[in-house]
Amino acid sequence: MRLADLALVALTLGAGLTGAQARSPSEQMMLLEPSERIEQRCNARAMGEVGRDTKGMKPDELVAYAYHDPVIKGWKIKAPGAAIRSGNTWYHLAYECETEHDGIDVKSFTYKLGAAIPNSEWGSHYLVGQ
Secondary structure, X not given: OOHHHHHHHHHXXXXXXXXXXXXXXXXXXXXXXXXXHHHHHHHHHHHHHHHHHOOOOOEEEEEOOOOOOOXXXXXXXXXXXXXXXXXXXXXXXXXXXXXXXXXXXXXEEEEEEEEEOOHHHHHHHOOOOO
């Protein structure tokens, strides 16, 4: 699930609720299945770290399953075949992430940013332009 999809879920869940009933982002995340929660939290961490660490990068999308399905065991995820978009360019990305037992707080995170992905590969790997 993309961050934009998560935002949509949050808006949908919050629709029609009064201020006292509104849910915090953490409460909304807890409504997701644990595997989805871990993937979403770690995808967000990846986008934040790449954006902070790489001059000129402003990630706006991440597909954890672009080249290989991520593997989730317990509270850890390995996404060796992810792709991250900045502007209208996709890049290879591999990351490993471990969250606390609730899937919200990240305990450890490492990543490797790879080369740009040719436009000719986008369609077969679930990648779209802006």
